[in-house]
Amino acid sequence: MTHSTPSPTVGATVLGYPRIGPRRELKRALEDHWAGRTDEAALAEVAARLRADTWAELAASGLDSVPGNTFSHYDHVLDTAVLFDAVPPRFRDLGLSPLGTYFAMARGRDGVAPLELTKWFDTNYHYLVPELGPDTVFALAGDKPVAEFTEALDQGVRTRPVLLGPLTFLLLAKAAPGAPAGFAPLELLEPLVDRYVELLGRLAAAGADWVQLDEPAFVADRSDAELAALREVYARLSAVPDRPRLLVAGYFGGFGPALPVLAGTGVEAIALDAVAAPEVLDEIPSVPALRDKEVVLGVVDGRNVWRTDPGRALAACASMFGSVGALSVGTSCSLLHVPYDLSAETGLDPAVRARLAFAREKVGEVVAFARALREPGATPPPVGSVAPRRDDAVRARAASVTPADLSRAPYPQRAAAQRDRLGLPPLPTTTIGSFPQTGEVRRARADLRAGRLDRAGYEARMRAEIERVIRDQERLGLDVLVHGEPERNDMVQYFAEHLDGFAATEHGWVQSYGSRCVRPPILHGDVSRPAPITVPWSAYAQSLTTAPVKGMLTGPVTILAWSFVRDDQPLADTARQVALALRDEIADLESAGIGVVQVDEPALRELLPLRTSARKSYLAWAVDAFRLATGGAAPATQIHTHLCYSEFGDVIEAIDGLDADVTTIEAARSRMEVLDDLHAIGFRRGVGPGVYDIHSPNVPSTGEVADLLAAALRVVPADRLWANPDCGLKTRGYAEVDRALANLVAAARASR
Numbered sequence: 083m084t085h086s087t088p089s090p091t092v093g094a095t096v097l098g099y100p101r102i103g104p105r106r107e108l109k110r111a112l113e114d115h116w117a118g119r120t121d122e123a124a125l126a127e128v129a130a131r132l133r134a135d136t137w138a139e140l141a142a143s144g145l146d147s148v149p150g151n152t153f154s155h156y157d158h159v160l161d162t163a164v165l166f167d168a169v170p171p172r173f174r175d176l177g178l179s180p181l182g183t184y185f186a187m188a189r190g191r192d193g194v195a196p197l198e199l200t201k202w203f204d205t206n207y208h209y210l211v212p213e214l215g216p217d218t219v220f221a222l223a224g225d226k227p228v229a230e231f232t233e234a235l236d237q238g239v240r241t242r243p244v245l246l247g248p249l250t251f252l253l254l255a256k257a258a259p260g261a262p263a264g265f266a267p268l269e270l271l272e273p274l275v276d277r278y279v280e281l282l283g284r285l286a287a288a289g290a291d292w293v294q295l296d297e298p299a300f301v302a303d304r305s306d307a308e309l310a311a312l313r314e315v316y317a318r319l320s321a322v323p324d325r326p327r328l329l330v331a332g333y334f335g336g337f338g339p340a341l342p343v344l345a346g347t348g349v350e351a352i353a354l355d356a357v358a359a360p361e362v363l364d365e366i367p368s369v370p371a372l373r374d375k376e377v378v379l380g381v382v383d384g385r386n387v388w389r390t391d392p393g394r395a396l397a398a399c400a401s402m403f404g405s406v407g408a409l410s411v412g413t414s415c416s417l418l419h420v421p422y423d424l425s426a427e428t429g430l431d432p433a434v435r436a437r438l439a440f441a442r443e444k445v446g447e448v449v450a451f452a453r454a455l456r457e458p459g460a461t462p463p464p465v466g467s468v469a470p471r472r473d474d475a476v477r478a479r480a481a482s483v484t485p486a487d488l489s490r491a492p493y494p495q496r497a498a499a500q501r502d503r504l505g506l507p508p509l510p511t512t513t514i515g516s517f518p519q520t521g522e523v524r525r526a527r528a529d530l531r532a533g534r535l536d537r538a539g540y541e542a543r544m545r546a547e548i549e550r551v552i553r554d555q556e557r558l559g560l561d562v563l564v565h566g567e568p569e570r571n572d573m574v575q576y577f578a579e580h581l582d583g584f585a586a587t588e589h590g591w592v593q594s595y596g597s598r599c600v601r602p603p604i605l606h607g608d609v610s611r612p613a614p615i616t617v618p619w620s621a622y623a624q625s626l627t628t629a630p631v632k633g634m635l636t637g638p639v640t641i642l643a644w645s646f647v648r649d650d651q652p653l654a655d656t657a658r659q660v661a662l663a664l665r666d667e668i669a670d671l672e673s674a675g676i677g678v679v680q681v682d683e684p685a686l687r688e689l690l691p692l693r694t695s696a697r698k699s700y701l702a703w704a705v706d707a708f709r710l711a712t713g714g715a716a717p718a719t720q721i722h723t724h725l726c727y728s729e730f731g732d733v734i735e736a737i738d739g740l741d742a743d744v745t746t747i748e749a750a751r752s753r754m755e756v757l758d759d760l761h762a763i764g765f766r767r768g769v770g771p772g773v774y775d776i777h778s779p780n781v782p783s784t785g786e787v788a789d790l791l792a793a794a795l796r797v798v799p800a801d802r803l804w805a806n807p808d809c810g811l812k813t814r815g816y817a818e819v820d821r822a823l824a825n826l827v828a829a830a831r832a833s834r
């Protein structure tokens with residue numbers, strides 16, 4: 083199968099496909115089932131139909147290898163844990179059906195805590211973290227990959243089952259609560275690989291001729307021991323007699339040192355991500371062992387929504403002939419991360435739409451590129467000449483940013499000016515921004531959208547809600563108030579809707595976790611702010627009270643992280659444009675009399691590159707973007723930032739670098755550990771470690787909050803410490819929030 087001349091057989095495949103349903107059919111079926119409205123059979127019917135539709139569509143598309151086992155009722159990491167019987171006793175003891183146990187692991191049940199949910203590499207998808215201990219006994223308890231293979235085969239489609247690879251599975255897992263200190267899930271590699279051997283046998287017996295094993299953990303830095311384990315595992319799996327051929331996939335980056343390791347084993351094929359890691363194009367020719375392997379070259383971006391430039395993609399593929407045994411055109415990663423179908427979007431600006439490709443269109447690209455490589459006459463049409471929205475004023479302004487724009491007066495000077503202006507007590511209390519989004523608020527938004535309510539009526543309702551939230555906070559005795567964000571559907575979408583350069587889709591849903599989907603805005607061109615966005619709401623809130631009201635903005639990094647972002651210029655340049663728009667918003671807030679402004683950056687950690695070598699330059703532009711957004715604020719304006727959704731060990735210095743006057747940060751569950759990290763690097767500005775875990779419906783008692791504050795006071799003096807919840811209160815109910823905030827205020831006062 084070695085080709086050294088450019089007249090090759092070129093394959094076409096994708097590494098995975100969305101599974102929530104083109105109209106989120108699975109979401110609805112799941113939520114009906116969880117609410118007790120439907121039984122397992124009804125859910126199974128919807129699931130089977132979605133699988134059948136996906137196989138039929140992919141088989142008809144012209145791909146020559148269709149991925150299988152891409153369906154999931156919730157999450158593919160959870161599927162893998164259950165497949166190998168890694169079910170912690172607390173879920174087994176519930177005595178539920180297999181599917182009931184599965185959902186209990188995902189969502190918790192009867193007071194039993196679910197598995198931890200965490201981010202899937204640097205994406206906005208979340209997986210459930212398997213809990214493994216020395217007493218975990220793997221068994222091939224399930225047959226999902228085999229059953230779905232057979233189901234597809236009955237439909238006439240011989241799929242290539244996709245499995246999470248054993249190493250990535252273990253590297254993503256965590257030690258079970260009772261495991262001895264120092265236990266690492268990787269210790270369970272041998273018995274787990276035994277089960278993979280068994281599974282490969284079953285898949286072969288069912289008729290599978292290819293299996294895909296995903297090992298994205300190896301696009302991050304790995305130790306020599308881990309690379310050695312990679313070699314042993316794939317040497318062993320490829321030595322299994324009568325097995326399917328093996329495709330090992332690495333995505334969200336390049337395999338780097340893992341590439342020659344894998345190429346040295348007996349696996350037949352390797353999938354590489356040439357979008358996130360264009361350097362793989364240079365690495366492939368330098369690995370001689372690849373001349374006997376098939377390479378699936380991921381030239382179509384599985385994580386973003388842009389059409390692929392055929393010229394570049396074809397050139398990249400063609401340059402591989404001679405260096406690889408066989409070539410397939412592929413997606414960079416699973417298409418899980420993009421919406422289904424562009425044809426559903428009828429409201430998009432045609433100039434933007436012409437540049438887009440969703441999952442279905444990306445499959446079409448892969449097929450067209452493979453055909454063009456096989457039959458050089460069949461070159462696909464070039465991407466139209468539609469250029470991104472261009473705003474020369476924005477570009478000129480971004481180009482003329484100077485270091486002075488990024489710095490404010492020295493902190494001591496600012497702190498003094500803010501003390502004079504705000505007159506806050508030691509240990510001031512505040513919240514993170516949103517208050518519970520009541521049914522009324524949601525209904526008003528829906529009514530506005532449906533035309534049942536006009537703009538004036540909608541704004542009146544929002545003002546009424548803001549007044550209620552202000553009065554509530556005055557009654558509770560909070561020191562720095564918020565307007566409650568009732569007018570925001572989502573902290574990124576809201577800004578995207580009010581900035582030029584963004585587009586919104588109607589059906590562009592992407593799974594975030596389980597049944598939860600997000601519809602990321604599309605940042606398609608130069609960004610500018612046609613008019614003030616938050617100013618009228620914040621100014622109205624401030625007009626109701628003499629207490630300071632905090633303006634509330636989403637930071638540039640988070641706006642980028644939760645949008646589909648143009649890929650024709652560096653992220654740093656795009657971030658700078660967003661930052662300039664926010665800078666103007668802050669200036670307008672200041673003019674409207676707002677003295678405190680919070681710029682949320684919960685996604686600061688999220689975009690951190692997987693390889694440590696790339697982190698420094700990311701953090702540099704991310705921090706600069708925040709500082710550009712906030713750097714124009716007067717010394718007496720108190721700038722807050724807020725961080726959550728992750729551990730911050732890797733970004734502690736960057737948090738300091740933001741130079742915010744006050745940093746509120748998720749900490750309730752980790753018992754304030756982040757404070758030690760901040761203290762250790764010399765962080766000496768205001769900090770508000772969360773003392774109320776808003777992810778749980780529990781109401782913390784005054785004593786519990788006081789204990790957390792006492793723990794914090796051991797590291798941070800009272801004149802720099804704030805008392806606040808972990809995050810926004812949007813998803814909570816008023817009954818619990820009122821009690822929790824009353825206790826928070828009481829605890830802060832008692833601690834003063």
Ligand code: GLN
Nearest residue numbers: 514515516682684810811
């Ligand atoms: N200001 C936002 C809110 O309170 C922050 C949300 C977040 O950090 N995710 O809802």
Ligand code: ZN
Nearest residue numbers: 684726809810
């Ligand atoms: Zn938060």
